[in-house]
Amino acid sequence: MPGEHSQTDFEQLAAAVSNRERFAAIFDDVAKPCTPYVFKLLALMTPQAPIAKALSHAAERGFLDALVERLLHANQLNMEVVAAAPAAASATVKLQALTQPKAGIVNTEAESKSSLLAMRRLCSIVVIDGNGMPVKSGTGFLVGPQTVITSYHVVRPLLDAQDMPLQDSRDRLKITFDAVNGMSTGTVIQPQEAWLVEHSRFHPLEDPDNQQEIDWTGADPEGFDSHLDFAVIRLSRTVGRERGFYTLDPGRMPTIANVGAQLTLWQFQNNQPLATSRGVGSRLWPTVHKSRLHHDANSSDGSSGGLLVDQEFKPVGLHQYGYFDAANKPLFNGAIPTACIARRGTALTSVVGLDAMWRLDSTDEPLIGREGFQNAVLRAIGGKVRIIAVAGAAKTGRSFTAKILRTMLGTAQHNVVEMSASQLDVTAHGTAMEILRACGAATVPALPVSDEAESAVGAWIRDELFAEFVRRIREHSDQRVLWLVVDDVDRYKIANTSTRTFLETLYAGMASLPELRVVLIGLDGEVPGADPEQVDQDRTREFDRLEMEHYVQRFWSVEKPHLDAARAQDLVRGLLAAVPDDPLTRQAQLAKALAKAARSA
Structure with missing residues (x-):
């Protein structure tokens, strides 16, 4: 009143x-x-x-x-x-x-959303010995599609004196997501072979094996600006595309000793399920560089590398240590401001290897699975593979192959040309002309014909017809790679005529045509004449449950990041039970229903 x-x-x-x-x-x-x-x-x-x-x-x-x-x-x-x-x-x-005005008041809705994100993006990191026993544990969190960050001292047992990863270090580094409730072993993601992206050692005064007293009140000691105690680890998969990741802002420093100094620490204590504690930031030290944050959020063994977020639940710190006095009484906890790490300019969002697509940008169609084909295309771009054979039953996404290829490649450096095996002529000359027409390459003057040759047909194809075919492909390439996609190879069998000889000559001679890649849709088995080292085999099939869940999580990480993996599992389980088991329509219906359900969730 x-x-x-x-x-x-x-x-x-x-x-x-x-x-x-x-x-x-x-x-x-x-x-x-x-x-x-x-x-x-x-x-x-x-x-x-x-x-x-x-x-x-x-x-x-x-x-x-x-x-x-x-x-x-x-x-x-x-x-x-x-x-x-x-x-x-x-x-x-x-x-x-x-x-406690410095601690502020927490917005429940914002905290709830932050919790859901943290449960998806944080991971426990355990270093094990040769017998599989843990020797060091810590926490990490996603900072890119393929990268997690943790404390350097967590992974130090895996590095030599020059900070190079030991030979078996990849197999001794266990990274686990989803270990949030003690009821599940979580999702283990293996790091890449070359797993250490960047690192910064702890300061010599912080060496856990040679602890020294730090004078917090005296003159600023040297080196705390360049010793930031962090390590960035590259994962074998781009799980950050499904889970989302935190962006480290070089301008976002933690608030200390003032209104809004509240902090939340996400951590895996003693390799236990994900936990959180609250506190406030009390000091940024040293005076000039401000590369250490003192705070009072509770922590324990395994908290190193934990995520500190501010009042708006944005990253501001990488938890480091607890500091104790001479009587072993805790003074405060310490962290590295993430802004200090961000200012180093490390490319945290870069991807090495496949950055799998999940939808076609041009049509917004869902792309579920097909990572095998995408990996094959990636190897073909690099030149290790020249021919990709795509087998599989009808209505399992074979015809979708060319769309995936076009989306992956773009048009600046690549030219995708499609034709049906039904267009191939019964003669080598006719087949070569059909391929050139499909590619838009010059067909005038006409290619040499067999009656102009004085040698056997095989030699003529190799020395004259194929040589001229190669010359015209190169003239037409315009410094782009030509991708020839031949569909329906299983429906229209290649006759045992000079056409077969020409195609086998083409497949065998791919090394002499760096401007050309061939994708054969419907071919199940060896590619005749080709070097097996230059061929990748792919097989289409019905989506499996995990592929569907990954699609939903990728969609939600962009459109609805507050929705969690458990809900994605329930959604997929319901669709698999609801869509009729008709091999001619099930794949298309699943894709359509999944995209609709993910959008409307």
Whole structure:
């Protein structure tokens, strides 16, 4: 009721408002169901004290408490000003309950979304010995599609004196996601062979094997700006595309010893399920470089590499150590501000190997599975593979192959040409001409014909017909790689004529044609004449459950990052049971239903 508050109360509360424009927006939103008056109109009535007038009006109409809560959640009230105000009336008394203004008030909805993201993006990191026994444990979190970050001292047992990974280190590094409740062993993702992307050692004064006392009050010691105790690990898969990842902002430093200094620490303590603790940042040290954050969020063994987020649940710290005095009494915890790491400019979002697609950009069609084919294309781009044979039953995505190829390659450096095996002629000359026509290569003057040759047909094809075919392909390439996609190879068998000899000559001579790649759709088995080292085999099939779940998670990581893996599993399980088991229609129906369900979840 208005009589419960004095004008002084409203003036004191108005003095704590941080920003008039943000106050106006919040006031108008909260006031909608309660009053026709907007802040701008109330400000015209009392221009000398517009915010106090709006607070008084909110009290009269019964929404003052709701307004104050929204202002608190939006960090639009200066807690120190509020704390310093005399407790004269009920509104002020209510605000005086904020006994830890630096800790602020947590927005429940934002915290809930942050928790869901953390459960997907954080991982436990365990270093094991040759017998599979753990020797070191820590925490990490995704900072790119393929990279996680942790503390350098966590992975130090896997490095030699020059910080090069030991020979067997990949197999001794266990990285586990989804270990959040103790009920599951989680999802283990293997690192790449060359797993160490970048690192920075701890400062010599922080060496856990040679602990030394640090003078926190004296002159700034050298080297704390260049010793940041972190390691970036490259994973074998781009799991960050499915789970999302945190972006390290070089300009986002933690708030300390002030309003908004609250922190949340996500961690795997002692290799236990994911846990969280809260605290505040108390100091940035040393004075100049500010490369160490002191905080009081609880931690334990295994917390190293944990994620510290600020009041808006954005990354601000990589948890490092706990600091103790001479009597082994804990002083505070320490972390590396992630801004200091970000300023080094490490390419955290780069991908080595396949960055698998999940939909076709041009048509927005879902791409479920087919990583085998995408890997084959990647090897073909690099030149290790020249021919890709795609087998598989009808209606399992064979015809989708060319669409995938076009999306992966683009047009700047590649030219994809499609033709059916039915277009191949019964003669070598006719087949060569059909391929050149499909490629748009010059067919005038005509290619040499067999009666112009004086030697046997095989030699003529190799020495004259194929040689001229190669010359024209090269002339037409325009410095782009030509991808010849021949479909229906299983439906239209190659006759045992000069055409077969020409194609075998083409397949055998791919090494002399760096401008050409061949994709044979429907060929199940060896490619006649080809060097097996230059051939990749792919087989289409019905999507499996994991491929469907990965698609949903990729979709949600972009469109709906707050939805979790368990919900994706339930969605896929329901679709697999609901879609009719008809081999001619099931694949297409599953893809369509999955895309629709992921979008509408």
